[in-house]
Amino acid sequence: SAVISQKPSRDICQRGTSLTIQCQVDSQVTMMFWYRQQPGQSLTLIATANQGSEATYESGFVIDKFPISRPNLTFSTLTVSNMSPEDSSIYLCSVEYISNYGYTFGSGTRLTVV
């Protein structure tokens, strides 16, 4: 399975600022997925990022708030823009791997907005 390096692992940010989260995969993957896990909750899909095209956002998530970059088949970034305390969550990236079919997750970014 693929191995994902996600950073930062945690951050405390001031409201109104932006944070960019990076995910680096050790192999080329077609699809990368970004999730949010609010405190004590399950994972909610934010968007799907396909290399070379605009990300596809789920209902309730917009590009202006969560812009995504996918410059190549091993890397993606998610930016949380104009943050408010309600954005305090864990953000995770995920990739699908074809051999022995499954999904791998990054270790997550724990974001606290103050």
Added chain:
Amino acid sequence: GDSVTQMEGPVTLSEEAFLTINCTYTATGYPSLFWYVQYPGEGLQLLLKATKADDKGSNKGFEATYRKETTSFHLEKGSVQVSDSAVYFCASANQAGTALIFGKGTTLSVSS
């Protein structure tokens, strides 16, 4: 749309007790089904999976069988340990290239 429903916790058991966490799915086709585990302070780890009806996934003493007739994928373990204390997520993927859809998660607490 597709969805996953799992029993809500917390589930509290004594060591060596039998564990069942129920999970059912709704999907337009025949999804692949997964159980993920999140230990305290750690990331998500794949526990087991099944990609077609009647498949049984197993790992670390945990088992789950893909039941198409009941659209279920219940997680079981015959004898839990304190180290099994974690949050367990049931998830489905309708086809290759699509994201996982997660249930709400079930917190398991095992005491000695």
